[in-house]
Amino acid sequence: MSYQGNWVRRGEWLELTPGKVLTSQADREEATAKWLLETVEMPEKLLRKLQHSNGIQWRGDRLRLALFPVREAGIEAIWSELEVLYEDDFCLVVNKPAGMAVHPDDRGTDVTLNHAVAAYFEASGVETAVRHIHRLDKDTTGPVLYAKNEYAQLKLDEAMRQKKIVRIYAAIVQGRVSPDLKVIDLPIGKDRHHAQRRRVSLTGQTAITHVLEAEVYREASLLYLSLETGRTHQIRVHLSHMGHAILGDSLYGGYSVSFGRQALHGAKLIFAHPFTGEEIEVDAPWPEDLLQLKEEKSSKPFRR
Structure with missing residues (x-):
């Protein structure tokens, strides 16, 4: 406890x-x-x-x-508007917009979520390191959890390792998904023909995705999914392999949508508070473009 x-x-x-x-x-x-x-x-x-x-x-x-010593952010503070979904002395959850990576890589100089969080801390007078606990793909929207001190980081990192942090995603996918599709248990490895892609591979790492709910339309389906493992592009790879690529996900065969990215959103984050153990449930509002796509697809219902 x-x-x-x-x-x-x-x-x-x-x-x-x-x-x-x-x-x-x-x-x-x-x-x-x-x-x-x-x-x-x-x-x-x-x-x-x-x-x-x-x-x-x-x-x-x-x-x-002494749980709150002064620490440098560890990354340049660059201001960008942030939507804060939850915050206390131990944790911060922000709603990541589309088109923004969580952290920098060696290939670009774009402003990332970590840069924006550093600026938010600076403006709030919070002198601590920027520590993200998990990531989202650049074009995926939704909540990202940050630890605001070392205590929280150690506890939340361990919770991630033990698969105790629940992330629920919403995806709008091609085709009518069968009600029998409840679990996708297929290993994922690198695609030797494409540096950025992953694929289902017998020699890959264990990857398990759960389909929690489904709304079936005439030409598409809205799925709510959770991850038992956290492989790179896991949801995108699994759904594509099952013949239900995410709309807009050109990397994995999804046909294009007007906003030019995959229709994937982190809808909910559930975790135990690192100090009190209280269950924290954070809902992330859908971005406007995804809401419009859902309205468009749901206006054409599938009748059995």
């Missing part, structure tokens, strides 16, 4: 009042370390770091943890 009591941030410090469970202990230092590991579930790596740097202190009955 995670910490269930009251807490307050004071500058670089987080203050807790654990009560007699710790204040009554003869060896308070040892009891505190054990409590932080077992009850709060602090990552051991961070606990040792705080112990070494005097980052765990007592002030009367208040336990103080």
Whole structure:
């Protein structure tokens, strides 16, 4: 479990009042370390770091943890309008627009979401590193989760490894999807004929996509999907392989749409708060172009 009591941030410090469970202990230092590991579930790596740097202190009955040290962003701050979907002292979730990569690569100098988040932190007076927990393709819209301190990063990275962060996507695809299509369990590897493409390959990595819901129209379908694994282009590759390429996804055989990108949107993000354990559910509003495409396709219903 995670910490269930009251807490307050004071500058670089987080203050807790654990009560007699710790204040009554003869060896308070040892009891505190054990409590932080077992009850709060602090990552051991961070606990040792705080112990070494005097980052765990007592002030009367208040336990103080240096969880919010000043850190450089690690990337240039470049302003771009951001839609913030959720924020507290530990986490930030922003709605990524189409046409913007999450982080820079070696091939371009475009403004990325990380640049914009650095500028947002700077404008908000938040002095911390920019740490994204997961990514979206450049032309995919939806929520991206950021950790605002090392504690949150360690906990959220582990949650990703354990597949405890749920990402639900909406995709408008070619053709009428069968109601029997519930799970796509096909390995994905690189396409040796195309540097940017991936393909279903027997020698590839395990990849599992779940089809949660479907709305079937005359010439297309709206699918809600979740990922059990997070391979590059996983949804796009799986749906294309099943004969239902995402509309606008020219890389994987989807026929063109007026806005010239794949009709794929991260609709919902669900994760446990890294400190309190509370379930956080974040819905990301659909972009206008995708809403218009849905209206266009749904106006031609499929009748069995």
